[in-house]
């Protein structure tokens with residue numbers, strides 16, 4: 030098996046964002062105006078200090094920004110001290126003030142820790158609960174100057190937000206995208222650390238976008254974002270619900286709680302219109318909610334379910350697809366998606382409907398969505414000269430996504446009379462319940478699964494892999510084992526490449542665009558696309574040197 034090392038180019042690893050872009054000009058409300066906006070009690074080290082404000086300027090100080098991170102404070106900021114998983118943000122109140130914070134917004138528990146602070150302490154009952162609207166206030170309500178498009182669902186948010194962006198660009202809009210892969214503000218690219226940024230960062234990004242002439246933003250709205258209120262203060266032109274399947278039950282109490290978080294987006298406060306995939310049972314529940322709460326709802330289906338919009342005559346290829354969009358008035362329009370798999374037809378239709386019902390012409394929406402050929406790390410083909418099998422990097426990191434990705438490429442393997450192989454693992458410090466389910470999906474739908482490390486984070490790689498293989502074993506129920514475990518991800522990819530022969534299909538799943546692999550809390554550079562390409566080149570080199578005799582020896 031070829032030995033691989035990850036290229037040690039430090040520029041490949043993107044450090045987490047430490048500074049969010051900030052707008053140049055803001056309304057400069059005073060601390061007092063912010064306190065009034067919040068209806069907050071003002072405490073100064075536990076003593077009511079409305080009459081005698083603390084600090085040099087106290088309540089009269091101008092507020093020029095807002096942050097929840099003491100390390101991201103700029104002079105003139107409000108510091109939001111909320112309780113975290115590990116500690117209370119109030120612990121960092123003094124750091125924030127030293128960095129120039131003009132006031133701290135916190136809760137009663139935080140206020141008790143901030144005795145004698147040199148700036149006013151504004152006390153509210155739920156800091157995260159006010160963060161969205163307060164941040165929007167501080168930055169001058171930027172979302173009101175933008176056409177906002179939001180996408181939620183367990184899988185497909187990133188893809189769909191890029192497809193919406195394609196349509197907006199086609200319509201001549203200057204655009205922004207906020208999501209898992211990166212943040213685009215016009216032509217500026219900002220690294221992303223979260224799918225949906227925390228509210229102060231999100232509002233700063235939107236205000237910067239307005240300053241740069243951006244007119245429309247498509248963004249992912251994660252369930253964490255909805256639970257934490259990260260998008261509060263934004264009313265979307267259109268919000269899409271794609272699907273709801275197993276994920277994030279480390280964060281949500283149960284599946285119903287996960288659903289309720291997603292359902293929040295489809296209320297009049299959050300969106301003008303809902304675009305809902307009714308092929309998903311939870312989508313149908315969202316439709317009922319919208320009908321009850323008065324949100325305008327547009328349904329779509331790619332599976333022949335009754336819906337306002339549907340995709341018919343779907344033809345799938347290894348790299349793309351064509352279909353006919355059938356609108357509510359019976360209008361039919363030929364469309365294409367430059368991405369493989371029927372699930373991407375659903376994503377494309379979601380984007381087309383979002384754009385069309387928001388006033389972009391159907392023809393423009395269809396053309397713009399069809400302009401998008403590839404989303405980083407989503408079914409991204411990695412190909413070297415002479416390669417006689419299909420190799421893709423995909424971001425499937427949920428049971429449903431593993432199933433979807435494998436099912437989408439099964440016909441390609443069949444057409445090539447080849448075998449379907451997947452390299453996959455599960456992240457640590459995330460939903461544990463999905464691990465056996467992913468293992469089961471992999472052995473059920475692939476000819477061979479290679480189970481490997483994803484981002485173990487603080488967890489033991491061996492324990493994560495044991496949970497994955499337990500699911501695989503249960504699924505196989507004594508049938509011949511069609512998986513192997515190669516914990517080292519580069520070695521797993523190298524094995525899978527060496528095992529692949531003509532007509533085969535290889536999916537390297539779970540890390541997509543990611544630039545690092547986190548093991549025992551240390552993040553090292555790792556890009557599946559780079560590692561896969563290196564493995565392909567090493568394997569081709571080994572074959573041409575006559576040492577590739579093992580290649581493609583899997584049973585056919």
Ligand SMILES: CC(=O)N[C@H]1[C@@H](OP(=O)(O)OP(=O)(O)OC[C@H]2O[C@@H](n3ccc(=O)[nH]c3=O)[C@H](O)[C@@H]2O)O[C@H](CO)[C@@H](O)[C@@H]1O[C@H](C)C(=O)N[C@@H](C)C(=O)N[C@H](CCC(=O)O)C(=O)O
Nearest residue numbers: 097098099100113114115116117118121223224225251253
């Ligand atoms: C598990 C989780 O939800 N963690 C979130 C949490 O971190 P934490 O509770 O551990 O924070 P902490 O270390 O206890 O610190 C408490 C507070 O002190 C502040 N602090 C801390 C240290 C310091 O020096 N100065 C300072 O001000 C922190 O900013 C924080 O506000 O609070 C932080 C902000 O306050 C979040 O950014 C962080 O999200 C982390 C990054 C995360 O990865 N969250 C994931 C689970 C997430 O949000 N995922 C969703 C969905 C992904 C998807 O499906 O696409 C997403 O939208 O990305």
Ligand SMILES: Nc1ncnc2c1ncn2[C@@H]1O[C@H](COP(=O)(O)OP(=O)(O)OP(=O)(O)O)[C@@H](O)[C@H]1O
Nearest residue numbers: 183184185186187188209372423424425430433434
């Ligand atoms: N509509 C869909 N239905 C089911 N699976 C999908 C769908 N769209 C994409 N997928 C699968 O999910 C993976 C992740 O897709 P994408 O990154 O667009 O989703 P996401 O919702 O943004 O994920 P994340 O929660 O990590 O941000 C893809 O690589 C693909 O395997």
Ligand SMILES: N[C@H](CCC[C@H](N)C(=O)O)C(=O)O
Nearest residue numbers: 426455456459483484539540
């Ligand atoms: N937004 C997802 C991404 C998971 C990606 C996977 N590579 C992992 O690390 O588990 C999460 O934070 O749960």
Ligand SMILES: [Mg+2]
Nearest residue numbers: 186187209224
């Ligand atoms: Mg995403």
